Amino acid sequence: MSIRLLALIPVAAAISLALSAVVDAVALPLFLDTTGTILATALAGPTVGVATGVVTSAVNTLRNPTFWPFVVVQIIVALYAWVAARAGLFRSFRTAVPAGLGLGVIASVTSTPISYLVFGCTTTGGIALTTALGKALGLPPLGACFFGSFVSDFGDKAVTFALVTSVLHALPRRTAARFPWALRAIGAA
Amino acid sequence: MTGGRLHPFTLLAIAGALPALAWILPAPRGGAATAAVLTAAPFWLFLLLLHDVPTTIAIGLRITTMVASFVWLVAALQPARLVEAMVAAGWSASVAYLLAATLSAVPVLKARARRIVDAQRCRGLSPRGGIAARLRALRALALPLVLSALHEVDERALALETRGLVPGIRRTPLAPPPDPAVEQAARWALLLACLFALFRRFL
Numbered sequence: 001m002s003i004r005l006l007a008l009i010p011v012a013a014a015i016s017l018a019l020s021a022v023v024d025a026v027a028l029p030l031f032l033d034t035t036g037t038i039l040a041t042a043l044a045g046p047t048v049g050v051a052t053g054v055v056t057s058a059v060n061t062l063r064n065p066t067f068w069p070f071v072v073v074q075i076i077v078a079l080y081a082w083v084a085a086r087a088g089l090f091r092s093f094r095t096a097v098p099a100g101l102g103l104g105v106i107a108s109v110t111s112t113p114i115s116y117l118v119f120g121c122t123t124t125g126g127i128a129l130t131t132a133l134g135k136a137l138g139l140p141p142l143g144a145c146f147f148g149s150f151v152s153d154f155g156d157k158a159v160t161f162a163l164v165t166s167v168l169h170a171l172p173r174r175t176a177a178r179f180p181w182a183l184r185a186i187g188a189a
Numbered sequence: 190m191t192g193g194r195l196h197p198f199t200l201l202a203i204a205g206a207l208p209a210l211a212w213i214l215p216a217p218r219g220g221a222a223t224a225a226v227l228t229a230a231p232f233w234l235f236l237l238l239l240h241d242v243p244t245t246i247a248i249g250l251r252i253t254t255m256v257a258s259f260v261w262l263v264a265a266l267q268p269a270r271l272v273e274a275m276v277a278a279g280w281s282a283s284v285a286y287l288l289a290a291t292l293s294a295v296p297v298l299k300a301r302a303r304r305i306v307d308a309q310r311c312r313g314l315s316p317r318g319g320i321a322a323r324l325r326a327l328r329a330l331a332l333p334l335v336l337s338a339l340h341e342v343d344e345r346a347l348a349l350e351t352r353g354l355v356p357g358i359r360r361t362p363l364a365p366p367p368d369p370a371v372e373q374a375a376r377w378a379l380l381l382a383c384l385f386a387l388f389r390r391f392l
Binding site: 006013018019022030035051062119121144163170 | 297345
């Protein structure tokens with residue numbers, strides 16, 4: 001791995017964790033905690049993406065240890081983003097947003113068993129409340145847990161993909177060309 | 190009941206050791222204890238909302254243990270000593286750099302995010318209104334933050350090269366923390382105890 005790609009990993013992980021300040025300002029029910037993982041993958045491929053996801057989870061764990069079991073989700077997000085980048089799905093919002101919605105389904109399917117078995121579906125307030133809503137609607141415990149994860153992940157991952165698409169298109173071409181996957185991800189190579 | 194298959198002496202040893210350690214080890218200082226309680230409290234609330242009381246107590250105690258141990262770790266662990274220990278143990282300096290650099294970059298980027306929010310508000314950006322307006326505001330706030338962070342990558346790469354942090358090259362730690370044989374044995378014993386418990390639980 002080149003020095004530039006090594007330097008990208010902590011920056012991308014810090015982006016994932018610092019975006020919470022922006023989300024707080026606009027008061028939207030989003031996490032955006034996989035932005036750095038998806039961005040790093042789209043710029044530099046799966047190895048850098050997976051490393052970013054693992055580092056993000058490790059540092060987030062020091063703030064709140066309940067994040068560690070979800071490192072699996074970060075890895076799956078990186079692998080999915082790699083497939084999306086190879087297919088050039090970051091070329092426009094029209095392709096990126098449906099890809100993000102697809103990731104939302106995969107991420108919620110992955111996180112549901114972890115959330116159910118380890119935390120009893122109480123990972124965050126928003127997910128706990130939507131799980132309670134699912135329970136009130138008559139869903140079984142695992143179904144209510146999936147409902148909670150799905151509601152939070154579905155929109156979050158679509159917005160994250162759209163944001164990464166915006167970033168990739170806003171990068172100057174010369175800067176983008178320094179990263180091995182950036183131009184292919186936006187369909188320019 | 191869980192643990193019923195263990196030897197009676199083992200049960201007595203566990204029941205005696207846990208309270209003994211709780212009293213012998215130094216009590217957590219105010220800050221760490223408060224952080225642990227504040228982190229764990231919402232879980233109890235949500236568990237009570239979703240589950241019956243016995244399930245709430247079972248999962249709540251597990252989560253509280255998890256939270257308390259990591260809060261103690263964060264309060265006691267010095268990142269610089271961790272990096273030195275990892276390098277001394279033969280880990281790649283790159284791995285140590287990833288953790289240390291991320292830990293130091295997060296507060297810097299968070300502070301920059303707050304400055305961008307203030308600056309965009311001064312320019313008339315309103316982060317309120319309908320969902321579409323908020324998403325537009327999100328883009329206007331997140332894009333400068335992410336782009337400015339990405340522009341730092343080259344500077345960081347240059348700094349790393351200047352300091353000789355090239356992958357594949359072993360570094361010599363300046364002041365590695367001492368690692369007594371007793372502590373090494375204790376670490377292995379803890380790992381083996383966990384593996385043994387896992388084996389007894391599921392096999």
